[in-house]
Amino acid sequence: MLTFAPKPHPLNTELFIARRILLKNKANFSRPVVRIAILSIGLGLTVMFIAVAILTGFQKEVREKVIGFGAHIQISHYDENSSLETKPISTHQDFYPSLETVKGIRHIQVYATKAGIIKTADQIQGIVLKGIGPDYDFSFFSNKMIAGHFIHLSDTGKTNDVMISKNLAALLKLRLNDDIRMYFISGTTTLGRKFHITGIYETGLEEFDKVYVLCDIRHIQKLNNWQPDEVGGFEVILDNFNDLDKIGKYVYHKIGMTLDAKTIRDLYPQIFDWLDLQDINVLIILVLMVLVTGITMISTLLILILERTNMIGILKALGMPNGGIRRVFLINAAYIIGQGLFWGNLVGATLCIIQQKYGIITLPQESYYVSVVPVNLDLWNILLLNAGTVVVCLAMLLVPSYVTSRISPVRAIRFS
Numbered sequence: 148m149l150t151f152a153p154k155p156h157p158l159n160t161e162l163f164i165a166r167r168i169l170l171k172n173k174a175n176f177s178r179p180v181v182r183i184a185i186l187s188i189g190l191g192l193t194v195m196f197i198a199v200a201i202l203t204g205f206q207k208e209v210r211e212k213v214i215g216f217g218a219h220i221q222i223s224h225y226d227e228n229s230s231l232e233t234k235p236i237s238t239h240q241d242f243y244p245s246l247e248t249v250k251g252i253r254h255i256q257v258y259a260t261k262a263g264i265i266k267t268a269d270q271i272q273g274i275v276l277k278g279i280g281p282d283y284d285f286s287f288f289s290n291k292m293i294a295g296h297f298i299h300l301s302d303t304g305k306t307n308d309v310m311i312s313k314n315l316a317a318l319l320k321l322r323l324n325d326d327i328r329m330y331f332i333s334g335t336t337t338l339g340r341k342f343h344i345t346g347i348y349e350t351g352l353e354e355f356d357k358v359y360v361l362c363d364i365r366h367i368q369k370l371n372n373w374q375p376d377e378v379g380g381f382e383v384i385l386d387n388f389n390d391l392d393k394i395g396k397y398v399y400h401k402i403g404m405t406l407d408a409k410t411i412r413d414l415y416p417q418i419f420d421w422l423d424l425q426d427i428n429v430l431i432i433l434v435l436m437v438l439v440t441g442i443t444m445i446s447t448l449l450i451l452i453l454e455r456t457n458m459i460g461i462l463k464a465l466g467m468p469n470g471g472i473r474r475v476f477l478i479n480a481a482y483i484i485g486q487g488l489f490w491g492n493l494v495g496a497t498l499c500i501i502q503q504k505y506g507i508i509t510l511p512q513e514s515y516y517v518s519v520v521p522v523n524l525d526l527w528n529i530l531l532l533n534a535g536t537v538v539v540c541l542a543m544l545l546v547p548s549y550v551t552s553r554i555s556p557v558r559a560i561r562f563s
Contacts, residue, residue, distance in 0.1 A: 161471055164462075165478035168455065181483055184447040188487020188536075189494065191436040195532055196495030202429045204523035206422045209516050210388060212352050213418055214411055215287030216359065218256075218382030219391055220398050221414065225407045232261065235377035242401055243381060244282075249397070251390045252383060256282045259367040259379030263331040265360075270319045276329065278364030284384060288348055294323045295346035298361060305365035308345035312356035316347050323347055329360075331370050338370060351512045383408075437536065440487075441543040448480050448547050459554050473548040480544050481537075488533055499524055 222242075224234040238257060246255045259278040264271060281300045288297065288310075298308045311321065321327060323344055331338045342362065350356055368377060385394055391410050399408040412419045452459070462472055499522045502508060506519035 161474045162478060165475045168479055180447050180450050184443050184483050185486045185490070187443040188440050188484060189490035191440040192488055192491025192536060193495040195433055195436050196491060197498060198429045198432045199528050199532060200499045200522045200524055201520055202425055203525060203528060204521035205517065206425065207523050208521040209422060212350050212516060213415055215350065216355050217411055217414055219385040220383035220395055220408055220410055221380055222383065222398065222402055222406055222408050223380035233379045235371065235373045236380060236406065238376045238378055246383060251386055251394050253386050254284050254384040256280065256284060256382050257364060257378040258382050259364050261331060261367045261370060263329045265319060265327055265329050267319050272315065272319055274360050275358045276360050276362055276367065278362055278367035280364045291348045291350050293347055293349050297346060298363065300363060305363045307341065307343050309342040310346040310348055310361040311344055312359065313347055313349040314353060314356040333370055340366065351516045351518060353513055437539050440536065441540050444480060444484065444540050444544055445547050447483065448476060448544055449550065451479060452476060452550050456554060476548055477541065477544060481541065484537060484540050488536065492533065
């Protein structure tokens, strides 16, 4: 009884030939070229990996600092002049505190602001006194305190404790547990209040640090002659910054016609526009690195093809179609790209983790809002970066791979 061996799948044949080329490549001229290609891809991906990690880390760090002062969304009365002296809002609102039950909203809290002046023996400085209530979320300041502690707020009585920034303390030569005198304008009257410094913080955002002083909201209620249930507005904190626009529109329609809801982007457009501009720098780096990697791979693939002209002629003579031969060399190219991606990811991740853990590279905080180069290792960004590199490189290799179809089997075998 006759038996027939199963016909091998074309892809298995192409994979077998591609592996043989790689295994027998050690003594050939193309070996150092392949190594250079792997090195080029690895270095290119390392640069792209670090650029994306630093950009997203920087944006996240600065964004969280701005949000820490003003929350994601602020609810207040309509005010065309954007004054710090806002109209009072009653805390008896349908959305307070029920907004916390909305998916994506983590917390809602009351606040009030009032412009004032701190006067010491030889210094005078304008400040913004920000009043907070017992419902205030101090999580933002948990790693920003450099001395002292948070203000202890209770429902029973107000406290004279305040938190000031390191910047302000240095400017006015103040220390922890010092008493300070502040002055405010109420109508035509100047009012003075004595406070006690219970905590000193540092965020790195100079334009906020040099003006904001945190206190019990009941001081501002008394200075403005408000009722105990009246506040300057509400701050809404979200779970995810990416939901800002969507939830911002929801809150705006939820609060009614007499109130206004502004996102942190609306309040500080100059900072967020500056952060968005950083995307252009990284985009330029990504494009340049992908182009360099792609050109290197095209050169490598052409060298591999030219070095294997004799083999291509024999394969054609044996009946292998042009598409199969192209796939053989594309498999080789995919192997080279895979090696480059492996080493690029390894080196990039190692350098980022070292920076993240030890903060070796520092920055002038007064210019960049951060004291060390921040790094954000996001899995989705890494996967997209790798996938994009593979797709672009393979797409660029499709055209040079068609060189194999122009090789004549007769001439290739004759002149071998």
